[in-house]
Amino acid sequence: MLNCLVLDDxxxxxxxxxxxxxxxxxxxxxxxxxxxxxxxxxxxxxxxDVLFLDVNMPTLTxxxxxxxxxPACHVIITTAYTQHAVESYNYDVSDYLVKPISYERFLKSVTKVLNKVAEAAQGPAEQAASDFIFVKTEHKGxxxxxxxxxxxxxxxxLNYVSIYTRQSDKPVITYVxxxxxxxxxxxxLFVRVHRSYIVSISDIEAIDGNEVILKRPPRIPTGEKYKEALLKDFSSAMIVTPKKKKS
Structure with missing residues (x-):
């Protein structure tokens, strides 16, 4: 949870x-x-943790x-003027939002800050992304x-993805x-197995030829480009039974 302060006249x-x-x-x-x-x-x-700060204010700019x-926190400038952008980065601000500010742009900015805070709280060897993502759905706004x-x-x-979750057979569609x-x-946590598919590693039950078998249907095809890397990722866990010699 990020504590936020807003200052705007x-x-x-x-x-x-x-x-x-x-x-x-x-x-x-x-x-x-x-x-x-x-x-x-x-x-x-x-x-x-986060200061939302206007530029043109009467008492102090x-x-x-x-x-x-x-301030020892992340600063996000919120202003109606674009000309302050270059100067703002002399103050090592995290982002520069131009009014009117949409929620989409706001969310992108604070998610970037959240990731920075998460990375700073972890050691270099264990830096990881957040345990969730926000996606813009097909429903406007x-x-x-x-x-x-x-x-x-x-x-x-094409230009969107369908995200299939454990909660529903109906995917969440987002245009990225x-x-x-x-x-x-x-x-x-995830591996690309095909130009059109990413799968959760924990859901993989088996690799059968050119298909990945998940814990429940469907089977996911693997592309040649990705199969080699997939097998390499799992190679340390593989036990290969040698063929019996013919007597």
Whole structure:
């Protein structure tokens, strides 16, 4: 859970970010204010993971606020002006959101921060992705959380993928390419077995010729390009019975 502070001199922008934070399961709002001094005081005494910060404010600009506060948290700039983008990265901000901010863009930004926090909390040898993903579904404006342990397999079709889970025979459809989806998934949990299929390693029961047998149907085809890597991944667990010599 990421603790969030919102500082913006426009009340309607504050309310929008409050709503977005409330809609996002891994975010927790600890303060939303139009008062820079209140935000500064809060930052000095409380733990904050993400600061959503406007740039053009009357008491202190966003950059003046950063100079004074030197916050030890991830900063996401929220502004109606694009011209501050270059200057903002001198402050090592995590992202730069231009108003009006859509929930899709907001979610992409905070998910990036979540991944950074998760990586920082783990040792280099055990860095891993989160145990869930958010995907934009075929229903307009809906983002769905999917636990990685619930995914059985993923089928790619043109410019979208169908994600099959243990909860339902009906897939969750999201408009991303299978290559992009593969990049989001941890390699110790999932394996690409075909140009059109990714499967959960824990669901694999057997490899039969050019097919992968899952714990329950269907069988998934393997492509020659991927089969060699698949067998290599499982080679350490294989026991090969030698052929009997003819007498």
């Amino acid at each position: 426009e009340p309607h922008c504050v309310r929008l970010l409050e709503d977005y934070i409330a809609e996002t399961p891994f975010l927790n709002l600890v303060l939303a204010t139009t008062d820079a001094v209140e935000a500064l005081t809060f930052l000095k005494r409380e733990e904050v 966003g950059f003046q606020f950063l100079n004074v506060a030197s 809906k983002f769905q959380k999917i636990n990685l342990e619930d995914i059985r397999y993923i089928e790619g079709l 390419g299978i290559g992009e989806m593969e990049a989001k998934l941890p390699k110790h």
